[in-house]
Amino acid sequence: MVAANTAKTLSVTLRVWRQASPAAPGRFVDYPAANVSTNMSFLELIDVINDRLTVQGEEPIAFAHDCREGICGTCSCTINGKAHGPGHGIATCQTYLRSFKDGDIIVVEPFRARAFPLVKDLVVDRAAFDQIIQAGGFVSVRTGAAPDANAIPVPKAAADLAMDAAACIGCGACVAACKNASAMLFVAAKVSQLGLLPQGQPERDQRVLAMVAKMDALGFGSCTNQYECSAACPKAISHDFIARLNRDYLQASVRAAFQPVSASTGGGAG
Amino acid sequence: MAKLDSKVPSGPLADKWRKHKAEIKLVNPANKRKYEVIVVGAGLAGASAAATLAELGYRVKNFVFHDSPRRAHSIAAQGGINAAKNYQNDGDSVYRLFYDTLKGGDYRSREANVHRLAEVSVNIIDQCVAQGVPFAREYGGLLANRSFGGAQVSRTFYARGQTGQQLLLGAYSALSRMVGAGAIELHANSEMLDLVIVDGQAKGVIVRDLITGELSRHAADAVILATGGYGNVFNLSTYARGSNVTAIWRAYKRGACMANPCYTQIHPTCIPVSGDYQSKLTLMSESLRNDGRIWVPKRKEDRLKPPGAIAEADRDYYLERIYPSFGNLCPRDVASRAAKRVCDEGRGVGETGLGVYLDFADAIKRLGEAGVRERYANLFDIYHEITAESAYQVPMRIYPAVHYTMGGLWVDYNLMSNVPGLFVLGEANFSDHGANRLGASALMQGLADGYFVIPYTIGDYLAGQAPGSRPSTDAPEFQAAEDHIRGQTTRLLGIKGREPVSHFHKRLGKIMWEHCGMARTQAGLEEALRLIPALREEFWANVNVPGSAATLNQALEQAGRVGDFLEFGELLCLDALKREESCGGHFRDEYQFPDGECRRDDARYGHVAAWEYQGAGQAPLRNIEPLNYEFVKMSVRNYK
Numbered sequence: 001m002v003a004a005n006t007a008k009t010l011s012v013t014l015r016v017w018r019q020a021s022p023a024a025p026g027r028f029v030d031y032p033a034a035n036v037s038t039n040m041s042f043l044e045l046i047d048v049i050n051d052r053l054t055v056q057g058e059e060p061i062a063f064a065h066d067c068r069e070g071i072c073g074t075c076s077c078t079i080n081g082k083a084h085g086p087g088h089g090i091a092t093c094q095t096y097l098r099s100f101k102d103g104d105i106i107v108v109e110p111f112r113a114r115a116f117p118l119v120k121d122l123v124v125d126r127a128a129f130d131q132i133i134q135a136g137g138f139v140s141v142r143t144g145a146a147p148d149a150n151a152i153p154v155p156k157a158a159a160d161l162a163m164d165a166a167a168c169i170g171c172g173a174c175v176a177a178c179k180n181a182s183a184m185l186f187v188a189a190k191v192s193q194l195g196l197l198p199q200g201q202p203e204r205d206q207r208v209l210a211m212v213a214k215m216d217a218l219g220f221g222s223c224t225n226q227y228e229c230s231a232a233c234p235k236a237i238s239h240d241f242i243a244r245l246n247r248d249y250l251q252a253s254v255r256a257a258f259q260p261v262s263a264s265t266g267g268g269a270g
Numbered sequence: 271m272a273k274l275d276s277k278v279p280s281g282p283l284a285d286k287w288r289k290h291k292a293e294i295k296l297v298n299p300a301n302k303r304k305y306e307v308i309v310v311g312a313g314l315a316g317a318s319a320a321a322t323l324a325e326l327g328y329r330v331k332n333f334v335f336h337d338s339p340r341r342a343h344s345i346a347a348q349g350g351i352n353a354a355k356n357y358q359n360d361g362d363s364v365y366r367l368f369y370d371t372l373k374g375g376d377y378r379s380r381e382a383n384v385h386r387l388a389e390v391s392v393n394i395i396d397q398c399v400a401q402g403v404p405f406a407r408e409y410g411g412l413l414a415n416r417s418f419g420g421a422q423v424s425r426t427f428y429a430r431g432q433t434g435q436q437l438l439l440g441a442y443s444a445l446s447r448m449v450g451a452g453a454i455e456l457h458a459n460s461e462m463l464d465l466v467i468v469d470g471q472a473k474g475v476i477v478r479d480l481i482t483g484e485l486s487r488h489a490a491d492a493v494i495l496a497t498g499g500y501g502n503v504f505n506l507s508t509y510a511r512g513s514n515v516t517a518i519w520r521a522y523k524r525g526a527c528m529a530n531p532c533y534t535q536i537h538p539t540c541i542p543v544s545g546d547y548q549s550k551l552t553l554m555s556e557s558l559r560n561d562g563r564i565w566v567p568k569r570k571e572d573r574l575k576p577p578g579a580i581a582e583a584d585r586d587y588y589l590e591r592i593y594p595s596f597g598n599l600c601p602r603d604v605a606s607r608a609a610k611r612v613c614d615e616g617r618g619v620g621e622t623g624l625g626v627y628l629d630f631a632d633a634i635k636r637l638g639e640a641g642v643r644e645r646y647a648n649l650f651d652i653y654h655e656i657t658a659e660s661a662y663q664v665p666m667r668i669y670p671a672v673h674y675t676m677g678g679l680w681v682d683y684n685l686m687s688n689v690p691g692l693f694v695l696g697e698a699n700f701s702d703h704g705a706n707r708l709g710a711s712a713l714m715q716g717l718a719d720g721y722f723v724i725p726y727t728i729g730d731y732l733a734g735q736a737p738g739s740r741p742s743t744d745a746p747e748f749q750a751a752e753d754h755i756r757g758q759t760t761r762l763l764g765i766k767g768r769e770p771v772s773h774f775h776k777r778l779g780k781i782m783w784e785h786c787g788m789a790r791t792q793a794g795l796e797e798a799l800r801l802i803p804a805l806r807e808e809f810w811a812n813v814n815v816p817g818s819a820a821t822l823n824q825a826l827e828q829a830g831r832v833g834d835f836l837e838f839g840e841l842l843c844l845d846a847l848k849r850e851e852s853c854g855g856h857f858r859d860e861y862q863f864p865d866g867e868c869r870r871d872d873a874r875y876g877h878v879a880a881w882e883y884q885g886a887g888q889a890p891l892r893n894i895e896p897l898n899y900e901f902v903k904m905s906v907r908n909y910k
Contacts, residue, residue, distance in 0.1 A: 021821065039544045039657075047549055047772065050825075054770040059817050060825055064337065066510040068550040069652070071435055072341045087655075094655050119481060120822045127458065130338050134450035138443035139402045143322040143721045144393070146400035150357060153411030163404040163429060166436060170340050199402045 009035045010102040014049065016061055017109045022118050028107070038098035042085065043068060043075065045097060062121040070094040070234060073169035076176075077122050078109045083173035083232040091171060091234040111176035115183070115219045126172045128218045129186060136210035137190040139199050158196045165193040167235040177232035180221030185229035187211050188245035189237050195248055205252035212249055272527050272882045274895040277682040278382040283901045284364075287386040290683070291726050295733035302327035304737035307728065308475055308490040310462045310517055312339030314434075314441055314713060315696025316496030318720025321444035324453035326725055328732075331488060332445070332454050333477055335461040335512065335827075340442045343498060343510040344716060347434025348555040348649075350418055350426035351713040353391040358415050362423040364388045369902065370421060371711060374601055375676070375704020376854035376870065377904040378533070378878075380897065382683060383701050390722040391714050395427055397721055401440040405429050419556050419602070419709020426710045431555055431648045437713055441720070461827065464751040465493065465521045465692065468741045472521075472692035476751045480827060483820040485752055487743035491735050492691045492728060495521060496720065499675035499697040501534065503835045503842060504787070505779025507672035508540060508553040514831040515838045518679050518698050526687040527880035527893060529680035529700035531838070532846035535707055535855045536788050537673030538605035541656050541666075542625040546776075551671040552656055554628070555649055556709045559598045561633035561642065562666070564589050564605075566626050570616035577619070577627055577665050588612055592865075593910050601907075603706045603855045604867075606670035610788045611866065613669075620667045627665035634662065670788060674712060676703040676855060677845075680880040680895070684727035685719060688880075691735075693728060695719035700878070705854025759819045762829045767812030771828045774809045778802065778832070778839055786843050791859045795847040799840060806836040841881055841890060848892060851875045872904050 011034040019026030031049045040048075043065050050060035066074040075092040079085035085095040100106060108122065116124040154162075166189070174185035191208050194200030200207070223242060230239040279290040297305065305328050309320040312334045320332045336342065354367040368388040372379060399405065399413070405427050406414040418426035429436040448454045459480040466474035466487070474489040500515035501507040522528045539554045565585045567573055572580050588608055590597040598605075609626050612618065619625045633642050639662055643650070650661045657667070679687050679694040681701055686693050696716040703711065741747070785798035809832070817823045852861040852868035853875070861869045870876075878895040 037545050037547065040547050041549070044547050044549050048547055051770040051772055054814050054816050054825065055768065057816070062822055062824055066336065066341055066512045067343060067346050068511060069346060069552050071346050071432070072336075072343070072510060073338075074336065074341050089651075090655060094652075096655070096658075098658060123822065125481075126337060130340070130446065130449075130456075130458070133443065133446040136450075138447040139400065140447060141397070141400040141444075142325050143318070143397060143444070143725065146393075146396040149355070149395045149399040149405075150412050152399065154407055155411050156407045156409050159404050159407040159411075162402075163406075163436075166404050166429075166439065167432065169435070170338065193404065194402045197402050197404065199400055 007038055007102065009037055010097060010100065011035055012097070012100055012102070012104045012106055014045065015105055015107045016122070018061070018121055019118060021120060036097060038096070040097050041068070041093065042079070042095040042097065043093050062123050064123050065093060068093040071169060073171035076111050076124065076171055076173070078111060078176055080107050083111060083176040084171070084234050089234060089236040091169070111172055113172070113175045113181035115181060116172060116175065128220070129170050129172065129183070131218060132183065132187060132211055132214050133190065135214035136203070136207040139194060140203060152198055154197055162193045162196040165189045165196070165237065165241055168237055169235060171234060173232045173234060174229035175220065177228040178221065179226070179228070180224060182223045182229070183215050183220040184223040184242050184245065185233065185237060185239065187215050188241035191248055192241040192244050195244070204248070205255055208245065208248045208252050209256060271891060272688045272880065272893050274527070274680065274688060274880055274893055275682060276380060276895060277684060278380065279683065283381060283385050286382050287389055294726065294730035297729045297733050299327060301737050303329060305329065305732050305735070306331065306490045306740060307492050307494060308333065308488060309494045309496060310475065311342065311496035311498065311698070312442070312445060313342030313344035313496060313498055313696060314438055314716030315698070315720040316342070316494070317438065317441035317445045318717050319494055319496060319695055319724050320454055321441065321448050322721055322725045323728070324448035330448070330454045331457065331490065333457045333460045333462055333475070335459065335480060337458055339445055339456065339458065340439060342438060343513050344438045344713070345435045346510065347713055348431045348553065349557050350416065350428035350433045350710040351394070351437060352421070352425050352710040353395045353427060353714065354388050354425060355392055355395060357413060358424045360423045362425045366423065367391060367425065371702070371708055372704070372902060373907060374706055374708035376706050376868065376907060377704065377872070377876070377899070378530070378853055378897065379702055379704030381899060381901055386723070387702050387715060387718050390718045393722055394714060394717045398437055398440050401443060403429065403436045403440040416557065417560065419599070421708070434713060437717065441717070462517045463520065463755045463830070465524045466747050466751045467524050467689065468745055468747045471690045473741050474743065474748060476748070476755050478755070481822050483818070483823065485755060487748045487752060489740050489743045489748070491732055491740045492693060494693045494695060494724065495679070495698050496695040497698045499678070500531070500838060501672045501675050503778070503839045504672040504782045505775045506543065506548060506551050506783070508537060508551050511549060514834070516831050516834045518694070519834040519838050521679060521687070521689070521692060523883050524689070525883065526689045526692055527680040527882050528677070528841060529878050529880040530677035530705070530845065531842040531881070532786070532849055532856050533676035533705045533854060534672060535602060535674040535676060536606040536670045538602055538609055538670050539628065539668045540671035540673070541653065542620055542622065542669040552652065553671070553673060554653060554666065554668060556602070558628060558646060558649060561637070561645065562598065562628040562630050563587055563632055564598050564626055564628055566612045566617040566619060573617055573619050573623065577629070586612070586617070595910060601706060601708065603857070607788055607857060607866070609670055625667040625669045628668045629665035630661060631665070674707055676700065676705060676707055680878065684730060685724055686727070686731060691731060693724060695724060705856055758830070759826065762813070762815045762826060762833070763819060765810065765813050765815065767814050769812055770814055771825055771832050774805065774813060774836065775832045777805055778836055781805070782839055782842070786846050789857050789859050790846050792847065795843050798843040799847065802836065802840045802843065809833065809836055844890070845879055845881065849875055849879065868907070870906070876904065
């Protein structure tokens with residue numbers, strides 16, 4: 001959390017990355033905003049600037065946003081070099097102008113990573129995260145096939161830790177904050193959530209191998225354990241889960257190499 | 271005039287669903303892959319439906335306007351999900367959950383639908399746990415429950431303050447699994463702009479790719495809309511900014527009836543408005559009412575004093591005073607109206623006078639600050655982020671805000687609209703919450719519809735459609751719908767007026783909130799019905815939508831949605847005007863008991879109003895589906 005500015009209004013300049021399309025050249029453009037309320041949210045300031053641009057006949061700034069309460073993971077700017085801005089454990093949409101000082105120049109950029117190609121201005125394409133989940137971030141349970149919910153007791157400590165990992169909102173700040181644009185924290189969170197629970201055990205090895213392989217194939221970088229990811233994460237997900245992921249991955253790789261596999265995987269004779 | 275056959279099965283209440291499932295038609299497993307189903311939306315209802323239908327073998331196309339199906343606003347639900355598991359041994363049962371939901375809805379929903387909802391609630395919890403949803407647990411490893419939203423049993427399952435997120439991610443994981451398996455074709459960044467009807471049946475959609483701007487046609491054997499609620503017609507609400515009425519409104523204009531649009535839920539515990547730049551209101555979970563006490567000063571002269579300087583004897587804990595048995599836990603509509611009344615009396619707190627205190631001082635005395643922190647830390651943090659105040663030290667200030675809409679497209683017991691082949695799930699339909707939704711019931715309904723109802727009932731419709739009979743997208747109906755949308759886009763971009771879209775949205779929101787908010791009157795509604803068409807006319811003459819249609823253009827997206835709100839808002843007010851009674855979230859000043867409670871008129875209004883489009887400039891037709899209560903007596907809700 002940053003020290004709050006207690007004044008009622010302030011004047012700042014947004015220095016925003018404008019880029020009409022992936023192929024077009026990009027540049028920073030300054031947008032001054034005078035005497036705006038410190039209670040205004042950062043995204044509301046972009047709303048106000050966009051309305052002004054519209055009336056002036058200029059194209060508004062494209063930016064990603066939806067729930068504006070820090071849970072949907074849509075918003076995604078880098079503010080003054082930090083993914084999701086100056087606050088700790090919050091998303092861009094939960095950033096208020098009282099976090100800034102009168103006269104500040106605030107630099108706003110899209111998340112930058114090879115696996116998140118730019119769409120327009122501050123909007124990037126994060127479909128790679130969906131593809132990683134599609135590769136194995138689930139428990140294969142058909143609707144209707146589940147046993148009674150209390151038939152599977154889960155130790156409270158495991159459930160609580162799984163919930164810590166499950167809090168990931170899939171925003172991509174971990175990737176944007178990492179100098180290698182690694183997606184290890186994102187993958188670690190899902191692998192750990194399901195790996196900590198009994199429901200996740202049957203597919204545990206397969207899951208971690210498939211998700212890591214997909215992550216690598218999509219062009220995310222490697223992890224060099226500097227934990228910028230955790231520091232930028234709006235849900236403050238711990239980098240300890242990365243260690244867990246590495247352990248799971250190693251064990252699964254060894255087992256995959258040595259474990260005997262049945263030659264017959266089909267169902268019964270029909 | 272539309273034919274509104276509810277198709278509620280005959281027989282005893284508790285046997286209806288079982289009997290219906292046994293009697294409806296099935297699709298041969300080898301034929302399922304020959305049917306294509308379009309699912310629009312990937313919130314709880316859409317994602318669960320898409321995943322389950324794909325598991326059954328149908329070919330599914332899923333369209334979402336978000337950049338990922340994990341972003342739908344189901345994700346923001348904080349409190350929990352109800353289920354009649356009776357794990358707490360405190361007297362819960364399917365019947366009790368059914369009865370509470372029916373009564374909570376002020377006897378304006380269908381008995382049979384609500385009973386089915388209560389029945390399948392238990393399966394939902396099983397399914398979600400099996401998916402790895404990390405629900406809260408007790409030390410013995412079994413699931414924890416809490417009492418929520420006025421229920422007198424503990425039947426709510428929860429995952430910290432993020433239950434909606436965890437349930438949605440569970441459904442998203444099931445959806446993703448089927449996308450990975452090639453059984454679902456996922457179209458992100460794709461907004462449905464029109465429904466295509468061929469020979470009287472829903473057979474496809476027109477979609478705009480929000481990144482490239484391209485329009486495309488998609489044909490199917492059936493279309494499912496799971497596109498959420500329309501609360502953003504009020505502009506300021508707890509909805510996500512992108513939530514909109516467009517999909518269901520355009521289906522309405524193609525013949526689907528819109529039922530009970532005036533049933534809107536105003537949630538009592540939201541953070542008050544701070545300025546006219548505001549884009550959204552944030553909910554503080556209802557669970558806070560379990561430990562917080564709501565009050566305002568007894569005298570209006572005290573309203574600007576620091577709360578700590580107001581003596582205990584000078585405070586009015588008005589919910590505890592008026593509703594001694596339910597107190598701070600009375601239903602949402604009752605708590606919201608009570609807050610409005612004390613603010614109207616001039617006793618509201620905060621700079622604007624539109625706020626009441628939610629005070630945790632007693633809870634901190636009882637549980638210690640650490641105890642309160644353990645239960646509510648994330649909510650107190652959210653409050654601090656927004657207001658820069660610590661609720662551990664000063665009471666929270668809260669005020670009601672639009673939160674959920676019970677109305678929506680009319681559906682029968684099979685969740686099919688009056689347009690054959692068009693199914694509507696979750697908040698987008700009108701079906702299960704009557705005139706007021708109870709806490710922790712929205713998640714239950716979304717998942718019930720998607721996991722456990724539509725997979726059965728859609729088969730009954732598809733079994734009557736010959737495999738491979740869906741039309742080609744070259745059909746003239748597709749061409750006409752696409753041309754229509756292209757024309758509308760060109761028109762919006764061509765106006766080049768002086769005001770941005772957001773100004774019209776704000777002005778519409780003000781009209782709606784002032785004249786069709788927590789308390790409605792005939793004069794106010796008539797005024798709104800004059801103001802909205804005038805505003806709409808101004809919109810089409812003076813809106814400025816910059817940029818082009820051939821690229822990502824958020825102003826254009828917003829213009830289309832606000833254009834629809836400007837039409838829909840009028841229907842909402844008309845429905846409110848024509849319903850001359852008070853019930854649940856619909857409160858008409860003229861119809862109340864001397865103590866300020868809702869006065870229903872079951873004889874004249876014990877029915878569903880389903881509006882039918884009659885063409886541009888024509889008054890819509892008000893159809894009626896009578897609510898026949900066979901098993902429960904409609905009575906006056908009493909929470910005193």
